[in-house]
Amino acid sequence: MADELELLRRANPVPADGPHFGDGPLDHGAERQLERLLHEARPPRRVRLLPPLHGRTSRARLLWGLAATAVVLATALTVLLGGPSTPSAVAAPRPLTVRAHSTPVPLKEMVPLAAAAAADDSARLVKGTHVQSWSLGMSDDKPPVTLPEERVVRWRADDSHTEVVVATDPSHPGRPVLTDEGDEPRLVEDGHALSRTTYPPSWSDAPPEARPPHTPAALRAYLAETVRTDSLRTPELLEGVVELLDHWTLGARESDALVRLLADAEGLRPVGQVTDRLGRPGQAYVYAGDGGGGRRMLILDPRTGAVLGLETTFTRDDPEYGVKAGDVMQYSAWMR
Template sequence: MAENQDEQTERLLRRLVEANDPMRGKQIAAPRRSAAELRQLADQRRANGRWPGANRIGVRMPLAVPAGALALVIGALVLVNVLPSGVGGRAPAPVAMMAAPAALTVQFPGEAEPAGPWLRELALRIARLDEPAGSGRYLYLHVQSWSAQTTATDPKTANEVVARDERLWWAADRSGREEITALPPQPADTALAGWLDGPPAEAPERWETDYRPGELAVVVESPATDPALLAAQLSAHEPFSNGPQAVTRAVASMYRYHEMTPALRAAVLRVLGDTDGLVYRGQVVDRAGRTGVAVSVDSAAGATRDLAVLDPETGVLLSYEQVALISPPRSAVRAPAVISYVLYLAHGRTEQIG
C-alpha cells in the first residue's frame, strides 16, 4: 500500500534530523551507574520537583506540513532538538526577577566620609557607660534573619528565600537550647517587624534543638575586651586578610552569641574604627523601626556592600545586611538588591530557658 502524505512527511523529517545528529556514528560509553541506580536518582529528583528536562523546550510537530514551509520546519527541528543550549542563537530560559526587601534609606548614599573617626569617638563614650552587669545562668539571644537565593537559574527556585526567628539560650558549659521558627517570605517593601514580639502559635515550621554540655559551637567563646586581642579572635573566625568586609562580617557573627557589655561593645567599635575601608552613611531607620547610624564597606570589586546599623547612644549593633550592587551571573537578583539581613533584637542573661 502506498504511503499517504502524512507518513511520507514524517519519514522525511525523521531522516533529516537523524542525518544532522552530532552523535551519529559515534560510540557511546557505558553508563557509570546501573539502571537501578538511575531509576532511584530519577525518583528522587521527581519527588524533589527537579525532574530532568523540566526546563527544556518541547516541540510538537503537526503530521501534515505545507510544502512551502517544510524547510523552515526542518531548520527549527535541528536547532531545538540537535544543537546544544546556547548554540545557534538559542538563549537560556529567562530567570524570574527576585522580589527583595527595599533598600534602607541612608543619609549619605553616594560619596561618604571614612567611618573611623566616628567609630573611635563612639568607642570612647561607650567605654565610660555605667551599666549594671546581667545575671542568670543562661545567655539569651534573639535575632531575625532573611536571606535570598542568589545563584538559582531554575525559575522554580529563583525567588526562594529563608526567613527565620531564632532564639538561643546557652550556659558557660556550652549547653542550652535553640528555637528556630520559619517566617513567611516578606513583600519587597516590608520587614519582619510583625514578628518582633514572637511568632504566632500556628507558625507552620518550628525546630527545637537541645545541646548537652560542650555541644554548642559559638563564634569566639570568650571575647576579649582588649581591642587587639579581640581583633585576633575575630580574625581567626573570618580572616581579616580577606579585606575590611571580613571585619564587619566577623562582628556580625559574634553578635549572635554574646551579651554585649559596654566594655565589649567599646572594643568592637575600636576594631571597626581601626579598619580602613568603612564609610559613614549617616542616620538610618532599620527594618525594626529603630533609628541608628549606618557604616558600610564595599567588596568584590564593588559588587557587594556590607552595611551595619549601630545605636549612636549605646553602640549596640542593631542590624546588619548585605546588598548586591552588581547582579551575580545567571542569578535571579537584579541589582541593587538586598540579599540578606539580620535584626538583633535581644541579648542578656536569664535563669531559665523559655
C-alpha cells in the first residue's frame, strides 16, 4: 500500500539539522502557510463512504472515522506541500499481486489438503478472533486514506469476553499510525491501544455467535443465516466467511467444511500464489461477479486450506473520489 507517512517525512519543513529548528524564526513561506491555516475558512465538504456489510455497524463507524481522518491528513499535506494545487500525495493502497509464473491451484485440489489437516485434528475451534484489517475512506475533495487496526477477541469459560483494538500496520513496524480515536483523528505510536473492553457473560444460539458446524451442508445453512439470505450465492458466501472469521478462529474440521463449500461456489477462479499483508504465502482465488460489489480475492493457506485473508478492490475508476480500478477498498487478514 502507499506509504503516506513516508511522504510526510520527506516534506518535513523543520528537519532536526535545519537552521531554524527549535525556537528560531519562521521563514516567509512558513509564515504564509501558518497564516492561511489559522485564518482561512474551510469550504463545505461532501463525503461518500463505503457501505457496511450485512449488520456491520462497527464497520460503518470505522468508515465515518476514516472520512474525518482524510480531513486532518489532507490539511497537513496542504501545509507541508504547498497548497491546493499540489498533486494528490495520499494514494489508495496497492492491491496484492500474484507471483509471476506461479501455478494456480483449483479449489477442488485444496479439498484433500483440508481433509488431511482435519484428520490430524491438531487445530481446534476457538471462540474469538485475531484479525488485522485495512479499510479505505473517501471524500470528493481530499485524497483517500487507509486506517489499519488489529483486533483480538478472547472468550472466557464463563462466557464473558475481552476485546483489545490497537492501531498498527505490520508493513511498517514501529512507525506512527493514523487513527480515528477520540473526537479528532491523529497519529499515534505503533501498537497504541485504541480500546480495551471487557464484556459480561453473554450467549446466543444464532449465527455467527453460535458454535459453527463442521459439515458442509450444516455450515452452508449457518452462513446463510449469518447473512440473512435464502440463496447463498458466492458474494453472500464470502460475506458470511468474513462474519464467521470475525467471531471464530476455525479448527481444521471447520476449515475442511468451508473449503468444500468454496470449491462448489460459482465464479471463484484460481489465479496463483500471493504473499499476504502479513508476509504469509497463500493461494489466491478471485471472484469478479458483475463488478457491482468489487473484485474479491480470497487467500487460502496452501498447506491446509485455512482462510488467511480477503481483499476487495475497485473494478472501475472513480476520478471524483480519487480511486482507480484495482485500488483496495477493504482487506482483512486472520491469524490464530
